[in-house]
Amino acid sequence: MSDHRDASGPGPSSTVVTGAPNQTLALAAMLFAVSMTFIDQTIVSIAAPSIIDELDLSSSGMQWVVNAYLLTLAAFFALGGRLADIFGHRLIMLIGTLLFVISSVLCGCVPSGDFAQAWLIIFRATQGFGAALMFPAALAVVVAVFPVEHRGRALALFFGLSGAFTAVGPLLGGWLTEWTWRAIFWVNVPVAIVALVLTAMAHIPNVPRHERLDVPGAVLVAAGMGLSVLGLQQASAWGWSSIATWACIVGGLLVLALFCAYELRVEQPLIRLEVFRDRAFTADSVVLFFAMLAFVPVFYFASVYAQVSLSASPTQAALFLLYFFIGFGLASQWGGRILDKRGAKPAMKLGTALGALGFALWANKLTDLSIHDQWPYAALAGAGIGLLLAPASTDAVNRAIGASYGEVTGITQTIRNFSASVGMAVFGTVLIHVTTDRVGDTLQSKGVPTGAANDTARSIAEAVTGHPDGQAPSGSGPVASTMRDAMGAIRMDFAEANQWIFYGMAIALGVAFLCSVLHPGTRVTGTPEQESAAATR
Template identity: 75%
Template structure:
């Protein structure tokens, strides 16, 4: 299962590194390349809940294999994109189907792991699952940089051998394919896909369309309206896509809330740290990727401790430690960003990673253990949907904070050097959008705004960008602080092996296959 989900984690970050090479060879527009990245994340978020439900209906093993095949076929076709006028549409289409494959594969794979481990051993098992597979996200930029020196198409083809190993191991493990004989709530599925898709689309495109754009708010508010209709429909449906009564359990709700606010920092930190390292520290893309490894050292070590705490003491201690450590780690890290020294930052990057590591597996595992009456696939679909939705919000909101703060600081720097206020604002906006990747990084003359600055001015710009990132990282610390408050609502009770497990197929309700 870890081989399978490794592909979904790596593909969240690997494409960004190869973006310049893809744009050059296929002659894509800046907005077109942004859609190549976002199409995967959009469908991944929109289809997770459906993937979890289909996993129960068709069987965890079967849907994991279906998702893996869809994912790897889409990856192969992404790498085989022909040059010419249709290249952009081709690449965006198969990146979208790749996201659907991942949305089917991930909750099914996680449900397999949950199903085969008893409650008393589940914490350590999922700590290993999230620790190893989550740490592979850091390999995306490193692997992308290395493979792109050969050909950018290899960043998609690398999934082929990984998928073959995953499929072979799945058959070798002789995993049971347990499924429920229940109808699929297709109306609910359509509502959640449309609602999630519209709202995530609005959040993703807010940087390009602008927060004052009607299109941005039509998508966000329209998506939220559809999701509200989804909730109302699910409460009345005889066989709902998601059994919303699971949220009546206070511990389950606390787990999901902690995951939501923690993921607002966990996923965006990859993007903001990478861009900060390249702009403020003048690092290469590969050096920026290595910078992220400090974060993952803390993450990997703490995730194992978090799993042990869950098994011995329950989830609440791990959630309290993780959220507190993460909030302090991100705040201390933010304080050091303006030192422009990697040596001064790595302990705090590791501390921030450790905070996320402590809470990720315990919150996810405890949510599954607590969801009495729901199934493993359904509940993993809920938790992963919350995680992806939170990541989209974090990227959109923090990206806007970074751009606005950067624009104000750069404008001040240019004005101090005698540039008129109007010209300073225009140049500052162009520079901010260039370094944050939120717009085409070319001026009307074809030059990068950064290339037009002298060395003295560029030094000031690097500090301006570090100060703008400082605000973002303090916001991430704030998100972990809110997660800490949410963890206080967890009752602290434990689920043991003698208590009722989440409902899985029983006699007369499901078929069991090999």
């Protein structure tokens, strides 16, 4: 381990933040702030049927409502981390929180009519931008307040309790949706107020750094991510043979490559890519990428599966997801202890292995159409993610170059949220295609002509991925009558299509396990003397 890593300490602001701030209040304030971002990753999935029915959204439109948030969060996370370093962590955290909560209120005030879908997507995007400002600044505050030898446990608590708030999302969403789905956005208001009050009480100082902001780099990374995810998201509508699909995907990847080349030449880049020369940091980042292909998308797909194939209500679907979060919350604390005692590698290896096993067993049980038969495997999958998430994130942040924690947090969270956007887009496309094929086969087996069966199957695939009540379409005629008679078989078709998704998540965790093996196993440690020297530098 090089000297600058071992002596990284709490960063440039440590000479100010380690004395005056109240660590407990600072941690609580940042936790309440970021909990809103976690809650909004899950709460919308539960309310999706009600939103679609009231606003008459399309299935792809609803997926964009979910993905607009994730994509803006990913595209601007590095910018948020850099702004936090330049203008001060506390200031950017406060600005991000205010933007997030104002956008939440506007999402809940969406008017009915033709402009509803655009309104909701726009303000979900600004919500994601607020989160991109808030999250890296909040995490940087926690990193700066706690010394390196206690940081693993503090961040395990940070991510573990954030995960618990994520579990509250589906439960709260199911309950609020019974009143009005608009309340799922308004609930962020009291949470934001608590975060702002605790921030003021914690007396967290604001320490800016006089550096230049890399605007061209921010534009390139946002454009590259946006184009690539657009192509993946729209592949179900445009088709994989479409020139537009591949133009977006390849074009986005080329822009990201251009971004990397530009960052290596600019004097004060948005992201200092030399941090990837650290083999451990690279391993942490790749593990996070493959793990997040499963972690956020599982909320949406498990919720839709429960409401379609299991005919569950929104509240029952939320309870179904709760099994996953119980495993996640318990294991995240264990992962933090392993990190503090033995380093990140053992926690990542065990977590990725358990996660891969859990998702594979869960996928195998989806066609049993029983919540009670699936809960042990959902909990096992959640435990695997919980074990690896905090250790991989904390180990990566501890390896910051020059202790630029806001910047490195921006890198790791950009990777995580870009991965979540890719997972949503790819798995959503796969689900629609496989559902269409299986439902088409089912209808043909019941005597529906091939052309009519394929057209109807496509309509049903769009409907069930957007309307998780799983109700048969109304209407008259032989095709409509056959569809109503076949709804039991169609629910099984949808369960079988979801098996592809969950096996895909298991494969992603399996690849993450192979990447965790490449971690050198070195640990970031620091003495008070080393931290003091780093702070002086």
